Amino acid sequence: MSGRGRAMASSGRWSRSTVPLLAITAAVVVFIASLATSGRQLARMAELQTEGHRIGVWESSQALLELSRLHTDVERLAAGQPDAPQDVVLRFEIVWSRLVALQEGDGETRVPVVLREIRTGLPDLFATLAPIERLPARYATGDAQAIPEARDALTTLVARLGEANRNLYFEQQVAKDAAAAGLLRLHHAFAVSAIGLVVSATLLSALLYVLWRRTTGLLEQTEAASARAEDSERMLRVVVDALPVMVSAHDPQGRFVLANAALAAFHGTSEAALLGRNIAEISASAEDAADLAAALAGGRQLPFREVTATGPDGTEHTLLSTAAPVMAPGAAPSFVVRIGIDITARKAAEEQIRYMAEHDSLTGLANRLLFTRHLDRLLAEGGMVALHLIDLDDFKDVNDTMGHAAGDALLMAATSRMRSCLRPADMLARLGGDEFAVVQAGIAGPKEADAAASRLIRALRAPYAIDGTSVTVGASIGVAIGPVDGVDGPALLQRADIALYRAKGSGRGQVRRFSAAMAAALIDQRRLEADVQRALAKRELHFAFQPKFHLSDLSFAGCEALLRWNHPTRGAIPPSLFIPAAERAGLSVALARVTLEQALVQQQEWRKAGLDIAIAVNLSARHIVTGQAPDLLREALDAVGGQPDRLEIEVTEDVFIRDPDAAAATLARLRETGVRLALDDFGTGYASLGYLQQLPFDVIKLDRSFVAGLGTSTRTERIVDAVTRIAHGLGARLVAEGVESAVQLARLRDFGCDEGQGYLLGRPMPPEALARLVPPSARSATKAPLMPVE
Numbered sequence: 014m015s016g017r018g019r020a021m022a023s024s025g026r027w028s029r030s031t032v033p034l035l036a037i038t039a040a041v042v043v044f045i046a047s048l049a050t051s052g053r054q055l056a057r058m059a060e061l062q063t064e065g066h067r068i069g070v071w072e073s074s075q076a077l078l079e080l081s082r083l084h085t086d087v088e089r090l091a092a093g094q095p096d097a098p099q100d101v102v103l104r105f106e107i108v109w110s111r112l113v114a115l116q117e118g119d120g121e122t123r124v125p126v127v128l129r130e131i132r133t134g135l136p137d138l139f140a141t142l143a144p145i146e147r148l149p150a151r152y153a154t155g156d157a158q159a160i161p162e163a164r165d166a167l168t169t170l171v172a173r174l175g176e177a178n179r180n181l182y183f184e185q186q187v188a189k190d191a192a193a194a195g196l197l198r199l200h201h202a203f204a205v206s207a208i209g210l211v212v213s214a215t216l217l218s219a220l221l222y223v224l225w226r227r228t229t230g231l232l233e234q235t236e237a238a239s240a241r242a243e244d245s246e247r248m249l250r251v252v253v254d255a256l257p258v259m260v261s262a263h264d265p266q267g268r269f270v271l272a273n274a275a276l277a278a279f280h281g282t283s284e285a286a287l288l289g290r291n292i293a294e295i296s297a298s299a300e301d302a303a304d305l306a307a308a309l310a311g312g313r314q315l316p317f318r319e320v321t322a323t324g325p326d327g328t329e330h331t332l333l334s335t336a337a338p339v340m341a342p343g344a345a346p347s348f349v350v351r352i353g354i355d356i357t358a359r360k361a362a363e364e365q366i367r368y369m370a371e372h373d374s375l376t377g378l379a380n381r382l383l384f385t386r387h388l389d390r391l392l393a394e395g396g397m398v399a400l401h402l403i404d405l406d407d408f409k410d411v412n413d414t415m416g417h418a419a420g421d422a423l424l425m426a427a428t429s430r431m432r433s434c435l436r437p438a439d440m441l442a443r444l445g446g447d448e449f450a451v452v453q454a455g456i457a458g459p460k461e462a463d464a465a466a467s468r469l470i471r472a473l474r475a476p477y478a479i480d481g482t483s484v485t486v487g488a489s490i491g492v493a494i495g496p497v498d499g500v501d502g503p504a505l506l507q508r509a510d511i512a513l514y515r516a517k518g519s520g521r522g523q524v525r526r527f528s529a530a531m532a533a534a535l536i537d538q539r540r541l542e543a544d545v546q547r548a549l550a551k552r553e554l555h556f557a558f559q560p561k562f563h564l565s566d567l568s569f570a571g572c573e574a575l576l577r578w579n580h581p582t583r584g585a586i587p588p589s590l591f592i593p594a595a596e597r598a599g600l601s602v603a604l605a606r607v608t609l610e611q612a613l614v615q616q617q618e619w620r621k622a623g624l625d626i627a628i629a630v631n632l633s634a635r636h637i638v639t640g641q642a643p644d645l646l647r648e649a650l651d652a653v654g655g656q657p658d659r660l661e662i663e664v665t666e667d668v669f670i671r672d673p674d675a676a677a678a679t680l681a682r683l684r685e686t687g688v689r690l691a692l693d694d695f696g697t698g699y700a701s702l703g704y705l706q707q708l709p710f711d712v713i714k715l716d717r718s719f720v721a722g723l724g725t726s727t728r729t730e731r732i733v734d735a736v737t738r739i740a741h742g743l744g745a746r747l748v749a750e751g752v753e754s755a756v757q758l759a760r761l762r763d764f765g766c767d768e769g770q771g772y773l774l775g776r777p778m779p780p781e782a783l784a785r786l787v788p789p790s791a792r793s794a795t796k797a798p799l800m801p802v803e
Contacts, residue, residue: 074178075111075114076108076111076112076114076174077171077174077175077178079104079107079108079111080108080167080170080171080174081171082104082107083101083104083105083107083108083145083167084164084167084168084171086100086101086104087101087145087148087160087163087164087167088164090148090149090152090160091160091164098149098152098153099149101145101148101149102149105142105145105146105148108142109139109142109146112135112138112139112142131174131177131181138170138173138174141166141169141170142166142170144162144163144166145163145166145167147159148160148163253271253273254273254274254275255274256273256275257275257355258273258275258352258353258354259273259275259276259279259332259351259352259353259354259355260272260273260275260276260350260351260352260353261273261276261287261292261350261351262339262348262349262350262351263292263305263348263349263351264347264348265309265346265347265348265349266291267291267292267293267302267305268289268290268291268292269287269288269289269290269291269292269295270288270348271288272284272287272288276353279322279324279325279330279353279355280295280324280325281324281325281326292305296322300320301320301351304334304335304336304351305336305349305351307336308336308337308338308346308349309338309346309349311338312338312340312346313337313338314335314336314337314338315335315336315337316335317333317334317335318333318334318335319331319332319333319334319356320332320334320353322353330355330357331355331356331357331360332353332354332355332356333353333354333356334351334352334353334354335351335352336349336350336351336352337349337350337352338350370382371383373442373443375421375424375425375443376424376425376428376443378428378441378442378443378449379440379441379442379443380442380443380444381442381444381445383442384440384442384444384450384452385502385506387440387452388400388452388502388505388506389501389502391452391454391495392495392496392499392500392501392502392505396454396455397455397456397457397458397494397495397496397497398452398453398454398455398456398494398495398496398505399451399452399453399456399459399461399462399465399492399493399494399495400450400451400452400453400492400493400494400495400505400506400509401450401451401452401453401462401465401466401469401490401491401492401509402444402448402449402450402490402491402492402506402509402510402512402513403431403448403449403450403451403469403473403488403489403490403513404447404448404449404488404489404490404513404517405423405424405427405447405449405473405486405487405488406486406487406488406489406517406521406522407486407487407521408420408423408424408446408447408486409447411423411479411484411486415479415480415482415484418480419479419480419484422479422480423477423479423484423486424443424447426477426479427449427473427477427486427488428441428443428449430472430473430475431449431451431469431472431473433472434465434468434469434472435451435453435465436453438454438455439451439452439453439454439465440452450509451465451469453465456494459494459526462492462494462526463492463524463526466490466492466524467524469488469490470487470488470490470522470524473486473487473488474486474487474488474522487521487522488522489513489516489517489521489522489523489524490513490516490523490524490525491509491510491511491512491513491514491515491516491524491525491526491527492509492512492524492525492526492527493505493506493508493509493512493526493527494526494527498527508527508532509527511527511531511532511535512525512526512527512528512531513525514535515531515534538594538597541586541590541591541594542594542595542597542598542600543598544580545578545591545594545595545598545600546595546598546600548578548580548591549595549600549603549604549607552607553578553579554576554577554578554604554607554611555576555577555578555579555611556574556575556576556577556611556612556615556780557574557575557577557777557778557779558572558573558574558575558628558777558778558779558780558783559572559573559575559770559775559776559777559778560572560770560774560775560778560783560786561573561629561748561768561769561770561774562768562769562770562774562775563767563768564749564758564761564762564766564767564768564769565762567774568788569786569787569788570627570768571626571627571628571629571661572626572627572628572629572783573628573629573630573663573770574608574611574612574615574628574629574630575588575777576588576592576608577777578591592604592633596633596635601633601635601636602636602641602645604633605632605633605636605641605642605645606645606648606649608630608631608632609630609645609646609649610649610652610653612628612630612660613649613650613653613654613655613660614653614655615628615780616628616655616656616659616660617653617654617655618780619780619784622784624784624787625659626659626783626784626787627659627660627661628659628660628661629660629661629662629663629691629712630660630661630662630663631663631664631693632645632662632663632664634664634665634667634668634676637664637668637675637676637679637680638668638675638676638679639675639679640675640678640679640682642662642679642682642683643679643682643683643685643686646662646683646686646688647686650686657686657687657688658687658688658689660688660689661688661689661690661691661711661712662683662688662689662690662691663691663692663693663712663714664676664680664690664691664692664693665692665693665694666692666693666694666695689711689712690710690711690712691710691711691712691713691714691748692705692710692712692713692714693714694714694716694750695713695714695715695716695736696715696716696718696719696732696736705739705743709743709744709745710743710745711745711746712745712746712747712748713736713739713740713743713745713746713747713748714747714748714749714750715733715736715747715748715749715750715766716750716751717750717751717771719732719733719736720733720749720750720751720752720753720757720761720771721751721753721757723756723757723760723761724754724756724757724759724760730760730764733760733761733764733766734764737764737765737766741765746767746768747765747766747767747768748766748767748768748769748770749761749766749768749769749770749771750769750770750771751770751771752769752770752771752772752773752774753771753772753773754773755773757771757773758773758774
């Protein structure tokens with residue numbers, strides 16, 4: 014609306030709203046004027062009535078006065094004054110005229126009561142006054158009774174007229190007071206009426222003002238709403254055109270009545286060119302017209318569905334489309350709105366995402382998700398299915414020594430080789446790391462699966478050329494046949510994994526097909542792991558202590574604590590079985606904690622008995638590499654006490670191949686606690702002189718394989734002699750393991766080996782037996798009874 018239009022509308026509203034108010038105001042003014050006029054008339058009537066009283070009193074007073082004067086003239090007549098007769102006649106005429114004046118005005122309606130009574134009695138007054146008219150004549154004739162009679166008549170007239178005059182005056186005063194009071198009450202009533210009328214008019218005006226303001230506000234709100242509706246319509250149009258969604262509206266005949274910019278751009282035309290055209294002229298699909306008819310007939314929005322549309326360039330697009338009718342309540346649809354969302358790019362992205370979610374990013378093979386679905390589908394369809402789980406041998410070594418790029422190249426080369434061994438219908442998948450899987454569908458029997466596994470083994474163990482270096486890795490394969498070994502994917506995978514575990518345990522480059530015996534062995538292994546967990550919780554593990562002796566004089570030097578476990582039903586289980594079982598069950602930390610705490614407790618018990626015995630305990634290489642060993646040791650020292658300098662921590666050489674830097678850092682932290690470090694099984698692992706130089710050990714233990722060759726192999730003796738010199742050169746003591754013969758003992762003495770342990774010197778024994786090996790000179794003066802620690 015323009016500014017002039019709004020001004021005119023505003024002026025019209027003012028005229029419509031002020032006319033009733035002005036009319037009411039005029040009525041109020043007229044009413045007040047009428048009330049004032051009536052009051053003035055009433056007041057005038059009161060004044061006239063008061064004036065009548067006044068005139069009556071004046072006329073009565075004049076009549077009384079003239080009677081008094083007539084009485085005086087009669088007295089003068091009686092006195093014989095010469096001019097008295099003429100005065101009596103003259104005065105009589107005056108009195109008579111005054112009484113006649115009192116008699117006038119009989120037709121008046123508002124006459125005082127007393128005056129009315131006087132007028133009523135005037136004939137008697139005139140009759141009484143009549144004899145006086147003849148007084149001069151009678152006096153002239155010498156009538157002696159004329160004067161007395163005149164005196165009596167005048168006396169009576171004066172008395173009667175005087176009383177009437179007093180009554181008339183009194184009534185005048187009463188009427189005057191009543192008129193004044195009535196006039197005052199009239200003024201009060203008028204004032205109250207005027208005030209009430211003003212208040213009523215004010216309230217009415219206020220009410221009318223409120224109604225006017227409300228009406229004006231409603232009109233302003235209506236105009237504002239209309240303006241907002243116009244703005245909303247413009248904004249909606251902008252929004253519709255800005256949407257990347259194709260929007261159009263059609264009449265019941267299918268003609269365009271609205272089209273946004275996205276729709277026009279999709280069809281390669283303009284919005285104006287679409288208006289009025291039928292949808293059949295624009296779209297080649299009959300489904301579009303069918304959607305409009307369905308929305309009109311159903312009276313509700315159609316569900317979204319995917320449709321195919323061809324663009325002006327001939328490319329096909331996928332649209333997510335719907336149609337909804339536009340109708341008033343209770344009326345038939347008048348328009349249909351269509352919405353189309355081009356999801357071509359999204360569909361392509363979804364396909365890409367689906368591919369990435371189901372395939373390995375490096376090799377492009379199916380991943381575990383797609384592989385599992387495929388396996389479940391094949392098993393559900395029936396027929397014999399072979400599942401091969403493949404694990405590359407020594408892949409971690411290639412990754413660690415040559416880098417991840419070389420490892421990735423090896424995986425790609427291995428993938429190519431495995432594909433060449435398979436049929437087109439077989440699926441090859443990468444499950445993670447260096448673990449692959451092959452699914453063979455529709456095989457004739459297990460022999461066909463064995464043949465495929467053999468082909469894979471031969472192809473994978475041939476040398477690879479990686480970064481100019483020849484690399485040889487093998488593979489271990491576990492095979493399970495469905496539905497014999499499993500009717501669903503998870504069961505078949507589990508059986509193939511058991512077979513793979515057995516193949517890896519049998520050596521490199523092996524193939525194993527699942528059997529019931531394998532499952533039984535796995536179940537037994539799981540039971541062993543559960544039993545180890547219970548044994549740790551109940552503290553069923555105990556130590557057997559193998560003594561160590563100084564080889565120079567065979568004096569007692571200390572002991573090594575060896576974990577032992579007597580199973581309630583299986584009997585004695587060697588550490589080579591229950592320690593790996595504990596590690597597989599995730600109990601390595603608990604096992605290390607128990608080992609350290611029990612060793613420190615036993616050491617304290619010996620100390621209470623007066624024995625100071627050094628104890629050596631073994632810690633797993635994983636606790637060294639992960640850096641857990643120092644924290645475990647501090648926790649044990651805080652929990653049970655003990656002297657760290659009388660505790661020796663033995664570690665094997667394989668800690669250096671796992672993570673040399675991490676191992677060196679952990680060993681340095683262990684030395685800071687005050688414990689002694691021993692390198693166990695030296696000569697069989699991967700320790701280098703460089704690490705020994707950077708982190709000198711307190712003890713180097715010579716592996717039993719070298720001790721066994723003493724006295725029979727000159728080469729072995731040279732190695733032992735060199736190791737002895739190296740240990741002494743590094744400031745470490747050399748301890749020989751597995752001393753089982755006198756010849757071995759003699760040769761070790763010849764080479765200068767410091768200490769030894771083995772069955773020749775002493776078998777592992779309980780703590781009280783070990784205590785008896787301590788010489789008396791090494792015992793304290795005061796000791797407590799020795800208590801074994803389980």
